[in-house]
Amino acid sequence: MPELKKTCLYTLHESLGAKIAEFGGWLMPIQYAGIISEHEACRREAALFDTDHMGEFMIRGKNALTDLEALLSCDVHTMAGGQCRYALLCNEQGGVIDDLLIYRRDESEFMLVVNAGTRAEDLDWIGGHISEDTILEDVSLKTAKIDLQGPLAPEIIVKLLEKPIANLRFYHFMENRYRDRDLILSRTGYTGEIGFEVYLEPDLAEIFWQDCVRSGAQPAGLGARDTLRLEMGMPLYGHELDARRNAGESGFERAISRHKKFIGSAVVTDTEQRTSRLCGIRINGRRAARQGDLIVDNSGNTVGVVTSGSFAPSIGCAVALGYVNLNYTPPGTELILRGARCELKGEVVEMPFYKQATGRRKLTDFL
Numbered sequence: 203m204p205e206l207k208k209t210c211l212y213t214l215h216e217s218l219g220a221k222i223a224e225f226g227g228w229l230m231p232i233q234y235a236g237i238i239s240e241h242e243a244c245r246r247e248a249a250l251f252d253t254d255h256m257g258e259f260m261i262r263g264k265n266a267l268t269d270l271e272a273l274l275s276c277d278v279h280t281m282a283g284g285q286c287r288y289a290l291l292c293n294e295q296g297g298v299i300d301d302l303l304i305y306r307r308d309e310s311e312f313m314l315v316v317n318a319g320t321r322a323e324d325l326d327w328i329g330g331h332i333s334e335d336t337i338l339e340d341v342s343l344k345t346a347k348i349d350l351q352g353p354l355a356p357e358i359i360v361k362l363l364e365k366p367i368a369n370l371r372f373y374h375f376m377e378n379r380y381r382d383r384d385l386i387l388s389r390t391g392y393t394g395e396i397g398f399e400v401y402l403e404p405d406l407a408e409i410f411w412q413d414c415v416r417s418g419a420q421p422a423g424l425g426a427r428d429t430l431r432l433e434m435g436m437p438l439y440g441h442e443l444d445a446r447r448n449a450g451e452s453g454f455e456r457a458i459s460r461h462k463k464f465i466g467s468a469v470v471t472d473t474e475q476r477t478s479r480l481c482g483i484r485i486n487g488r489r490a491a492r493q494g495d496l497i498v499d500n501s502g503n504t505v506g507v508v509t510s511g512s513f514a515p516s517i518g519c520a521v522a523l524g525y526v527n528l529n530y531t532p533p534g535t536e537l538i539l540r541g542a543r544c545e546l547k548g549e550v551v552e553m554p555f556y557k558q559a560t561g562r563r564k565l566t567d568f569l
Contacts, residue, residue: 209254210346210404211411218421226319228255231423240422241429241515244393245559248352249422250414253399254407257321257342262311265333270312273331274304275449275470277459281306286373286390288457290449291316291324296469297445298452300324301437303390305375313386315347315399317439331465346407350414351397351430353560356568358417359398362410363387368569372562380410393427394434394559396568432521433514435482435553441493441509442480442523451525453480478506478525482553483537485520485546488513491539497524498538505530508539516556522548 207228215222220231231252233240243249261270270278275290285306291299300320305313316324321342329338350359360367364379367387375388385402402410415421428438437443443452450458450470460471469475485491490511497506506526514521522539530537535550560568 207255209252210407211252211254211348214408214411215252220421220423225424226255226317228318230255231421233423233425234421237423237425237429238515240420240426243420244352244395244422244426244430245516246353248350248354248358248397248414248419249393249426250411250419251349251351251422251424251427252411253347253349254404255318256347257316257318257324257340258345258347258401259314259316259325259328260311260339260341261314261328261332261336263333263336264310265336266310266312269332269336270304271462272464273328274302275458275464275467276304277461278304278306278312283308284374284376286375286388288390288454290443290452290454290457290470291327292449292464292466292470293445294466296448296450296466296475298439298443298447298449299327299445301439301443301457305386305388320439344404345401346404348400348402348407348410348414349392349397350400350419351391351393351395352419353396353568354418355395355397356565358414358419359387360569361417362413368566370565381406389561391559391561392434392436393430394436394554394556394561395430396560396563396565428510429512429515432510432512432523433516433554433556434559435523435555437480437523438510447525448475451476451478451480476528478527479531480509480523481506481526481531481550482555483522483524483539483548484517484551484555485511485522485539485548487546488520489544489546490520491522491524491541491546491548495539495541497526498540499530500536500538505537511539514555516558520546521555526550
């Protein structure tokens with residue numbers, strides 16, 4: 203069994219008494235003070251997440267744009283410099299190899315931010331489907347990533363960085379400076395709240411983390427990150443998305459272009475090949491469903507499967523995501539989630555579950 207990896211902040215997490223567990227081949231902090239308090243810190247104040255386990259690839263060259271158009275599900279050519287987009291990397295059968303973010307730096311240079319557990323596979327797949335003169339560089343080990351999320355995040359970040367950030371829009375990024383060093387600052391908001399993803403050199407990561415904490419941010423682990431993303435209906439690779447499930451059934455239409463061909467597009471864009479759809483289900487009570495639990499109708503017929511479930515602190519009840527047969531996907535449809543120990547009554551609802559998130563608001567509202 204391969205040795206589990208550690209982020210550049212691992213020793214710091216240990217010193218803070220974090221509960222640590224394996225995730226995607228890495229030893230990661232799951233919680234510090236507690237999942238609910240960390241979740242609420244992100245919704246109401248500011249939370250700090252170590253996301254250094256994620257991978258970063260640089261792709262550059264005169265054919266980089268053409269290569270990425272063929273690889274990714276989103277339109278790349280319409281992106282402006284300084285813009286980010288969510289995209290799916292699919293196989294020929296329409297399954298998802300990974301979901302990722304693409305950053306366009308200029309006409310011929312891009313950065314991809316990929317999931318930790320699929321990084322090696324992504325690198326091999328992309329490397330095998332680009333032009334000979336396109337340069338693909340894995341810069342993950344040279345890049346630390348920290349996410350600062352929550353309504354107080356803008357106040358904190360302006361204290362630490364040298365350049366103004368007020369004009370940074372949602373799903374855009376900028377070059378900035380911290381302690382006389384360059385970094386990348388973006389706004390993509392996996393938690394739903396206003397905030398930032400910070401890409402900087404690894405030797406600065408702990409200093410930046412400590413500066414954020416001194417300025418009022420609360421350390422938060424992957425436990426809170428999971429409940430936050432679930433309330434927003436955001437996917438987690440290996441749960442909502444995988445290489446066997448047709449990406450077209452995921453419901454993430456914003457990430458799927460209908461104006462071009464990409465690997466797997468013949469399946470992904472063909473609505474006739476879709477038999478189910480990813481749905482949000484609100485559950486009566488606090489008890490949560492788990493991945494793999496069956497979804498049944500009122501007659502006991504199996505109509506789907508749960509991909510993620512948890513108590514949702516911002517809503518006060520449990521919620522779940524799951525793939526459901528198309529006839530059972532309209533909002534208001536009553537369903538039963540059947541686990542090994544109990545059955546939970548739920549109802550299909552429109553996502554996101556939590557609708558008061560701040561992520562899309564202007565930064566000037568918080569400065």
